[in-house]
Amino acid sequence: MDIKILCFGSLDKDFFIKSFNEYQSRIKNYSKFEVIELKEEFNKEDENNKIINSKAILEKLKSYSEYEIICLNVNSKIISSEELANIIKTNKNFKKAKLLFLIGPSDGFSKELLEQKFTKISLGNITLPYQLFRIILAEQIYRSFKIIKNEKYHK
Template identity: 60%
Template sequence: MKIKILCFGKLDKNFFAEAFNDYSKRISKFVDLEVIELKEEFVGEETKNAEVNSKYLIEKLEKLRDYQVVVLDVKSKQVSSEQVAQIIADNKNYKSGKLVFTVGPSDGYSQTFLNKYSQKISLGSITLPHQLFRVILAEQIYRGLKIINNEKYHK
């Protein structure tokens, strides 16, 4: 199975990078993980930024057509760790074995982007810095893989 995280920005704080790298190493025992970091554009007001960056994100996702896209969006349905595990398991067992999680730009996604992709989830309704969210996403992917494999860690 292959999992990609498509996100904006880099991990430039050592403690975030160390935490993410730790989870990435753990995840690699189960699946191939790749992070694709995009440069966020700031061209004016929030709506315009969202449009420009969402268009860029769509272009990148077009190159990953054989991947199931999971959009992480704070305004979408909140999911539990077990539900994250189920998304991963369903993809692994019944679909392509290729999954991409998208972490949007700081000004959010455009409505065009949100309309294009049907699977949207939220890991909570709080606002987090992108770097911290990436660590949390990696932890949830790892937790999901442990749940799928009935391995101790989840609780």
């Protein structure tokens, strides 16, 4: 498989970097894995930020048209770890599968982006800061592979 995370900014704390690297190296036992970082634009108004940053996402996604896009959005359907594993497992060709997970900027996504035909999921009814969320998503992707392979890890 080929899994990418498209997100904003870079991890700037040593403990975030170490945690992410740990899950990244574990995921690489199961799949190609890459993080693509966009530069977040900040303006005065949240609504403008959503529009500008979401446009940057949509522009970037033009280079990844063969990927199934999974948009992580707090207010979308909350899914379990097993359901995430199922999304990964049933992704079109599985071994040749290409999946791109999208983490939004600080102000979230624009209406235009949320209207795209992406799979939209939430990992819970709490809003996590995007650096921390990147680590949690990586852990859940790793957990998904353990569930798919029926390997000991998840409880």
